[in-house]
Amino acid sequence: MKPTASNPAKLPFNPLCYWRYNPNNAAIAFGFAIVVIATWGILVWTGHKASIPTKDGGETPIYWFAFGALATLGFYTYLKSRKFKTGDANPGVIVSLDPTLLAVHTDLAKDEIEFPAIKIVRTRITSVNGKPFKVGTCIPTVSQYLDSAGRDAMHWGDFEPEPAAYATSDEDSINRLASTFGKDQFDLLSKSLKQIPRPFEPGLYALWHTPGKAQCRRITSKSDF
Helix, strand or coil: CCCCCCCECCCCCCHHHHHHHCHHHHHHHHHHHHHHHHHHHHHHHCCCCCEEECCCCCEEECHHHHHHHHHHHHHHHHHHHHHHHHCEEEEEEEEEECCEEEEEEEECECCCCCCEEEEEEECCCCEECCEECCCCCEEEEEEEEECCCCCCCCECCEEEEEEHHHCCCCHHHHHHHHCCCCHHHHHHHHHHHCCCCCCCCCEEEECCCECCECCCEEECCHHHC
């Protein structure tokens, strides 16, 4: 993640709200824990050994694996809560309804040189402030930046925007974040989108010029930068 976000989101975070839109990790963790606890209970009830031998001659009850899965989910959820508090907020716009695609513009620069880019992602939300999406609907997003381009690169390798509504259902908080965006940001997003090939497809698109490479190219590997 960027050391200091240019516009930190500072959103409240509700785990249940996040899991509602991103249920897979929670379902896997809770499902695994239930299976492990059920297996442990059946083994104990039937008089079988319900533990795994350790190298030092001890025994580890298998129900500890259930706690491990839930602890992993807890840590993952904590990282998400940090993202929505300290992550970089940017405006996003709906560019497709079938599937629902969200486009977000940012600068991947690590220093003074600009590296503008657009990320198009699928989103599970379908409305904002109770109103169904239409193409062109603007919503606030929060991003974290990834160093997949390499530590020596002058820019980040990717960014992961998520709608603010993933973190909270509090419309006041979401509207407060939306009010921090300037008209110039929306204008830049709109102008940049005109350069992206149609039909829109999920992915990262580099908008800066690199000799021998097309502008507005879709990034699929380091060599595309």
